[in-house]
Every structure is written in structure tokens, then in C-alpha cells.
Amino acid sequence: MNIGRYTIYPIEGGCFSLDGGALYGIIPKPLWEKTSYPDSLNRVQVQLRSLLLVGNGRKILVDTGMGLNWSEKSREIYNYNNTVNPIVESLKAYGFAAEDITDIILTHLHFDHTGGSVVYENGAYRPQFPRAAYYIQKKQFEWAQSPSDKDKGSFIESTFMPLMEANVLSLLDGYTRLDDEVELLIFNGHTKAQQLLRVFDNDTSLFYAGDLFPFAYHFKPPCIIAYDLDPLTTLKEKDDILRQAYKEGWIVFFQHDPKNTAVTIAKNEKGFTAKDIIPIG
Known part of the structure; x- marks a missing residue:
């Protein structure tokens, strides 16, 4: 897919599993299990899908998946079995290397979004993408260093502090335009200052849904997922962005939905729903 000066690629980062109840919040299991099929531990498969924008002299990667720096216990808990970095392998499939990436947008610093940002070699962590500038919201970076008891398990400092120590992490302050076709929109329900990318031209807009809409069901x-810090803020943010996306005909790109990579939006008497599945890449 091409939008403006950018060619768009979905970058697959493998999958892991999370508790179904946590993913679907107050939705009763007899409803959500019709579309997600829990295992014997009530875990649901969650995709790790990043986005690559190539053009305008840049190769911009949005989020880096979970990487490889995981203990056997954590691999078992999250049903995560990768032995090679799937983000890097997916880039190779399109003819790109980690060294080609110029910019990395980290939507937020939860481990499934930034775990692949670093690699552990010779007793130390270093940036996985050595020529890239990394971007995160300042408020998110500050929160990640002193999170609440509710969400501290979602942050692993070894996945992002080495970026600051290597002087490759830039802190942004609110809404940001990377250029005239890429903007970062700020959302605060899931975590403090999650930044979600929209790439657009006069005809097409693609919105990277991150953890605002993990699945189309959301x-x-x-x-609303149980991990969200402020569910009522999420509720309003979802309504606001869905209204705008429906009105303007946006494509919504899912980071975590195992079944849908990208969809358009329809509206019926019950609200907004996924319409057409859009091929990306």
C-alpha cells in the first residue's frame, strides 16, 4: 500500500498469549470466546504486528515487539516461543535490515511494544536498530520509570533505559508532526501519553490502533482491556476517534488482532464495527 510518499508494510513480530478476561474486560466469556478461542489456561492469542513506512528518505518502524530477552518462566507464562527476533526476520522478508531503519516510534513502553528495541550481547544491552532515532512521549517515559502498582509489571527498564543511555531516545511533548504526512496523536486511557501514528494524504488515512483497539472487537x-489505567478516558477516546475515522473514511491498522490486519469502519444501530478487510503490504 502507498500513502503519499510512503510505502506501507506490515511487520510481523510473532505472537504471545494473555488472559482472555483481561483482554475483554467486562465482556462475558460466552460472548468473546465466539471470536477468540482460549486455551486451557484461559489465554488468548495476541499478535505482535508493527508497521514500516518507507519513503521521503526515511524508514520508520512503529513499535518493536517483544524481542528475545526473556526467561524460560516468562516465555511459559506468555506462551512466547521465538528464538530469533521475528521483527528483524520480517524486515528481511521485504529486503530490509535492522541497520536500514532511520526512525522508531514507540507508542508506549510496555514490554510487548518495546522489547525488541534492544539486544543483549557481551553482557550488555545495545540498541537493536543501530542507526535509528527512537521517539517516545516524555510523560510516558517518566511514568515508565515510576509506574503504579497496577501497571508496573508491564514496564521492563532494560527494554528502554539502554536507549536513553545510548543517547538515541528523543522525548516528545504532546501532539507531533513528523512531516506533512505523518502525525502522532496522544491517548491517555491505556497508559500515560500513548502516541499513535496516522499516515495520510489527500485520499487515504491509516491509523495505527496500538492498545486503543487491540482487536476489532474493541x-x-x-x-476495554483490564490493563487500562483510566477506562473512562479510554471510553471517550475510542468514541472520539471512531467518529472521526468513520466520517473521514480512515483505515484502522491493528497491532494485536490475529485475524485482522487492517479494516475500514461501518456504523449500525449498535455503534461502530469493522467493515472491509484492507490488504496491507
């Missing part, structure tokens, strides 16, 4: 207003 278009439903009451379906």
Missing part, C-alpha cells in the same frame, strides 16, 4: 464501547 470497537464495542464497553470492551
Whole structure:
């Protein structure tokens, strides 16, 4: 897919598993298990899908998946079995190397979004993408260093502090335009200052949904994941962005949905829903 000066690629980062109840919040299991199929531990498969924008002299990667720096216990808990970095392998499939990436947008610093940002070699962590500038919101970076008891398990400092120590991490302050076709929108329900990318031209807009809409099912207003810090803020953010996306005909790109990479939006008497599946890449 091409939008403006950019060619768009989905970059697959493998998958892991999370508790189904945590992913669907107050939605009863008899409803959500019709679309997600929990295992014997009630875990649901979650995709790790990044986005690559190539053009305008840049190769911009959005989020870096989970990487490889995981203990056997954590691999078992999250059902994560990768032995090679799937983000790097997916880039290779399109003819790109880690060294080609010029910019990395980290939506936020939860381990499944930034774990692949670093690699552990010779007793130390270094940036996985050695020529890239990394970007995170300042408020998110500050929060990640002193999170609440509710969400501290989602942050692993070894996945992001080495970026600051290597002087490759830039701190942004609110809404940001990377250029005239790429903007970063700020959302605060899931975590402090999650930044989600929109790439657009006069005809097409693609919105990277991050953890605002993990699955297409999360278009439903009451379906809010239990990890969110402020569910009522998420509720309003979802409604606001869905109204705008529907009105302007945006494509929504899913980071975590195993079944849908990208969709357009329809509206019916019950609210907003996924419409057409859009091929990306």
C-alpha cells in the first residue's frame, strides 16, 4: 500500500498469549470466546504486528515487539516461543535490515511494544536498530520509570533505559508532526501519553490502533482491556476517534488482532464495527 510518499508494510513480530478476561474486560466469556478461542489456561492469542513506512528518505518502524530477552518462566507464562527476533526476520522478508531503519516510534513502553528495541550481547544491552532515532512521549517515559502498582509489571527498564543511555531516545511533548504526512496523536486511557501514528494524504488515512483497539472487537464501547489505567478516558477516546475515522473514511491498522490486519469502519444501530478487510503490504 502507498500513502503519499510512503510505502506501507506490515511487520510481523510473532505472537504471545494473555488472559482472555483481561483482554475483554467486562465482556462475558460466552460472548468473546465466539471470536477468540482460549486455551486451557484461559489465554488468548495476541499478535505482535508493527508497521514500516518507507519513503521521503526515511524508514520508520512503529513499535518493536517483544524481542528475545526473556526467561524460560516468562516465555511459559506468555506462551512466547521465538528464538530469533521475528521483527528483524520480517524486515528481511521485504529486503530490509535492522541497520536500514532511520526512525522508531514507540507508542508506549510496555514490554510487548518495546522489547525488541534492544539486544543483549557481551553482557550488555545495545540498541537493536543501530542507526535509528527512537521517539517516545516524555510523560510516558517518566511514568515508565515510576509506574503504579497496577501497571508496573508491564514496564521492563532494560527494554528502554539502554536507549536513553545510548543517547538515541528523543522525548516528545504532546501532539507531533513528523512531516506533512505523518502525525502522532496522544491517548491517555491505556497508559500515560500513548502516541499513535496516522499516515495520510489527500485520499487515504491509516491509523495505527496500538492498545486503543487491540482487536476489532474493541470497537464495542464497553470492551476495554483490564490493563487500562483510566477506562473512562479510554471510553471517550475510542468514541472520539471512531467518529472521526468513520466520517473521514480512515483505515484502522491493528497491532494485536490475529485475524485482522487492517479494516475500514461501518456504523449500525449498535455503534461502530469493522467493515472491509484492507490488504496491507
